[in-house]
Amino acid sequence: MTDQEHNDQQESEAPDSPETEQPEEQLVNDADTLSAQVETLANALASAKEQTLRAQADAQNSRRRAEQDVEKAHKFGQEKLVIDLLPVVDNLERALATIDRDVEANKPIIEGIELTLKSFTDSLARHQVLALNPAGEPFDPQLHQAMTMIDNPDVEPNTVIDVFQKGYTLHGRLVRPAMVVVAKG
Numbered sequence: 001m002t003d004q005e006h007n008d009q010q011e012s013e014a015p016d017s018p019e020t021e022q023p024e025e026q027l028v029n030d031a032d033t034l035s036a037q038v039e040t041l042a043n044a045l046a047s048a049k050e051q052t053l054r055a056q057a058d059a060q061n062s063r064r065r066a067e068q069d070v071e072k073a074h075k076f077g078q079e080k081l082v083i084d085l086l087p088v089v090d091n092l093e094r095a096l097a098t099i100d101r102d103v104e105a106n107k108p109i110i111e112g113i114e115l116t117l118k119s120f121t122d123s124l125a126r127h128q129v130l131a132l133n134p135a136g137e138p139f140d141p142q143l144h145q146a147m148t149m150i151d152n153p154d155v156e157p158n159t160v161i162d163v164f165q166k167g168y169t170l171h172g173r174l175v176r177p178a179m180v181v182v183a184k185g
Contacts, residue, residue: 075128075171082129082170089124090165092117124168132167132178134160143167145177149184157185 095113099106121131132143139146139158147164155161160180167178 076173078127079170079175082124082127082168082175085120085124086168086176089117089120092120093166128171129175130169132169133163134167134178134180135163136160139180139182143174143177144180144182146182147179149182152183155183157183159183 092113096110096117099110099113101110124130134140134144137160138156139160144160144167150161152161159182160178161183162181164179164181165176168175
């Protein structure tokens with residue numbers, strides 16, 4: 001038998017020796033240490049779960065915001081084009097307002113301008129561009145731009161009397177406010 005085997009055998013034969021016995025106080029300390037470690041690990045686990053939930057919520061919010069941004073880009077990406085096209089509608093309306101309708105020779109011209117204007121406004125409406133013609137409505141600073149105020153006892157104060165230029169919305173968002181004349185109070 002080698003020396004090592006002999007030492008191992010002696011250690012195994014003497015389990016009740018004072019060297020291998022742990023005092024009761026040390027066992028209590030070890031139990032306290034283990035329960036503290038379990039509590040620390042439980043707190044760390046709860047914290048990790050909370051961080052995971054927050055990360056998932058942040059990712060979901062980011063995805064939702066990105067989807068909304070794409071939707072808004074599709075809806076309102078045409079806004080500059082619409083703003084550039086609105087003066088064409090204004091000019092066609094002015095042409096109809098100034099042409100002499102009593103002259104027989106102007107009838108085909110009037111009909112052509114009316115058809116062009118109708119076609120143009122229908123095309124805008126298909127793309128959710130809608131006109132605001134607030135004549136007779138209460139003044140709304142969110143949708144109207146007051147050009148002047150006039151005393152008019154026949155109309156309630158802050159009522160739109162006349163419209164210089166129609167306003168327009170794109171998908172419900174104001175693209176151009178209506179330029180209006182408002183009754184003074």
